[in-house]
Amino acid sequence: MGYVITVAQQKGGSGKTTLAVNLAVGFAKAGKSVALMDTDPQGSAGRWFMARLEAQGGEPDIDFSTASAWGVTYEVRKLADAHDIVIIDTPPKADSDLRPALRASDLVLVPVATSHLDLWAVEVVLYLAGRERKPAQIVMTRNRPGTRLAAEVAEKARELEAEVAEASLANRVVYAETLGQGRAALEAPKGPAHAEVTALVAEVQAILDQL
Numbered sequence: 001m002g003y004v005i006t007v008a009q010q011k012g013g014s015g016k017t018t019l020a021v022n023l024a025v026g027f028a029k030a031g032k033s034v035a036l037m038d039t040d041p042q043g044s045a046g047r048w049f050m051a052r053l054e055a056q057g058g059e060p061d062i063d064f065s066t067a068s069a070w071g072v073t074y075e076v077r078k079l080a081d082a083h084d085i086v087i088i089d090t091p092p093k094a095d096s097d098l099r100p101a102l103r104a105s106d107l108v109l110v111p112v113a114t115s116h117l118d119l120w121a122v123e124v125v126l127y128l129a130g131r132e133r134k135p136a137q138i139v140m141t142r143n144r145p146g147t148r149l150a151a152e153v154a155e156k157a158r159e160l161e162a163e164v165a166e167a168s169l170a171n172r173v174v175y176a177e178t179l180g181q182g183r184a185a186l187e188a189p190k191g192p193a194h195a196e197v198t199a200l201v202a203e204v205q206a207i208l209d210q211l
């Protein structure tokens, strides 16, 4: 059975889809077989995948699937049987619809775009993950390293009941640009985002290895 990672955060636009697709490509580049699942009716990860298919042609390097609410349980089981890593992108909600994804996951990643608003929205997801006894890890996204805001949000995040990943994704055009092209930052010309994603993939892999 492969590992299942759910990306969840109630706050809209916190970077869930960006995190999910960059991890998917990161794990695929690290030699893992990867499936991405979109449970968000907005279908952003699905649009990303279709753009990717169109751009790449041929056999997709990442598998893709969608499911809503209770369909998630069965679909995830199938995907995890056939892949090393399954990444579930979820809608900006924290309610009972999130439960099947949380229940099916080995690890929950909670992106926090560097703002207090994002931070305030974390607790409910941590609560739901805790109720399912799933480990959760906060990932700082759209980070602005070196600013007072970044330091403040990071400090407050560490007070919450979840670990904060050491690796973070900074606020970079390359993440937004590649997303729209069905690609990921690792597939853009080499820049600082490469090191960020590579470090995050390694950190998440290390957590999975310890489960």
Ligand SMILES: Nc1ncnc2c1ncn2[C@@H]1O[C@H](COP(=O)(O)OP(=O)(O)OP(=O)(O)O)[C@@H](O)[C@H]1O
Pocket (backbone or CB within 6 Å): 011, 012, 013, 014, 015, 016, 017, 018, 019, 040, 042, 044, 090, 091, 092, 141, 142, 143, 169, 170, 171, 172, 173, 175, 176, 177, 179
């Ligand atoms: N690290 C980043 N640097 C720059 N832009 C980013 C970064 N992460 C996300 N964005 C941009 O912020 C916007 C929201 O990101 P994204 O769609 O990944 O968030 P989301 O949490 O999935 O949103 P939703 O809640 O609507 O599903 C997008 O325009 C995306 O390109």
Ligand SMILES: [Mg+2]
Pocket (backbone or CB within 6 Å): 016, 017, 018, 040, 044, 045, 089, 090
């Ligand atoms: Mg999204």
